[in-house]
Amino acid sequence: xxxxxxxxxxxxxxTWGYQLILILTGIFLTISLLREPKRWNVMAMKIFFIVxxxxxxxxxxxxxxxxxxxxxxMSIFWVVLSVAWLWDLITGYTTFEYNKKHxxxxxxxxxxxxLYPVASLYRGLSFPVTTTPVMPCSVVVFTIGILLLFSRKxxxxxxxxxxxxxxxxxxxxxxxxxxxxxxxxxxxxxxIYLFFKEYYFRHVNKESKPNIKYLKWLLILLCxxxxxxxxxxxxxxxxxxx
Numbered sequence: 001x002x003x004x005x006x007x008x009x010x011x012x013x014x015t016w017g018y019q020l021i022l023i024l025t026g027i028f029l030t031i032s033l034l035r036e037p038k039r040w041n042v043m044a045m046k047i048f049f050i051v052x053x054x055x056x057x058x059x060x061x062x063x064x065x066x067x068x069x070x071x072x073x074m075s076i077f078w079v080v081l082s083v084a085w086l087w088d089l090i091t092g093y094t095t096f097e098y099n100k101k102h103x104x105x106x107x108x109x110x111x112x113x114x115l116y117p118v119a120s121l122y123r124g125l126s127f128p129v130t131t132t133p134v135m136p137c138s139v140v141v142f143t144i145g146i147l148l149l150f151s152r153k154x155x156x157x158x159x160x161x162x163x164x165x166x167x168x169x170x171x172x173x174x175x176x177x178x179x180x181x182x183x184x185x186x187x188x189x190x191x192i193y194l195f196f197k198e199y200y201f202r203h204v205n206k207e208s209k210p211n212i213k214y215l216k217w218l219l220i221l222l223c224x225x226x227x228x229x230x231x232x233x234x235x236x237x238x239x240x241x242x
Contacts, residue, residue, distance in 0.1 A: 003067050005129055011064035012128035018059075019134040022052060026142065030110060033150065037096045045096060046089040049143065053082035056136055077165070078136070084158050097152035102194055109145025109191065113138035140165050144191050159195050 012019075029048055032041040057078035065071040088094050113133035120130035131138065140162050147154045147162075 007065045007067055008131070008135075009128040011060055011135075012130065012132060014064065015059060015134075016128070016132075018055075019132055022055065022134050026052070030146065033096055033146075034098070037098065037150070042096045043089065045146070046085055046094070049085045050082050050089065052134075052139060053078050053085065055134070056139060057082065060135065074136075077161075081158065081161055084155060084161065088155050088158070093153070094147075094150075094155050094158075095153045096146075096150040098150055099148075099152050102148050105190060105194070106145045106149035109141050109148065112141045112145070136165065148191055148194065154195075156195070163191075163195075 025048060029041060029045045033045060057075045061068075061071045061075040061078065065074075068074075116131040116133060116135070116138045117127075133139075133142070144159075144162055147159060
């Protein structure tokens with residue numbers, strides 16, 4: 001745990017100016033897409049995600065988190081995500097068409113990265129030993145929010161990888177004492193349900209096995225199971241704190 005927070009402090013100390021530029025760029029592009037998705041800002045957002053994910057892969061994990069034993073694996077994971085966005089940029093698959101169905105949840109997810117440092121300060125931490133909007137979990141929250149807000153046609157492979165990372169965060173919140181990441185885990189569960197409900201049930205064959213009418217319930221049970229695991233993890237952490 002000591003190594004974990006030490007690397008975070010070094011990362012924030014060395015890169016806070018660059019992080020601020022990335023945050024402001026993300027805010028500008030989000031507002032631009034909300035006003036009207038055009039070819040230039042759709043491509044710009046995809047390029048932003050490519051750069052942002054490579055930043056997490058190279059600067060955060062490979063360089064600043066070199067002391068962590070798992071940094072190479074995590075770096076590769078984020079390189080794969082950036083390559084997925086590069087493929088999307090080339091093919092134009094994700095269109096960033098506005099979807100009014102999930103505005104409230106999407107808006108919460110988009111602004112949630114800004115709450116990460118607030119949560120750290122609230123529990124007694126101080127900069128540079130704090131979580132920030134340009135760290136893996138907060139970046140995942142932001143991306144899921146953007147994809148949910150513009151979810152008429154998105155790259156489901158990217159969604160799967162992001163949701164996978166969200167589940168990884170369940171264990172990290174306990175082992176490294178990062179209760180801020182419970183925000184990611186809790187917010188990701190309804191997002192997982194909504195993405196799969198919209199995209200899987202829209203395209204699934206009516207003759208599928210199991211029958212389509214049971215698939216919705218299976219998905220609901222999966223999300224309930226994730227929630228139970230999450231609450232169990234929180235309960236264990238509270239017992240340990242006592």
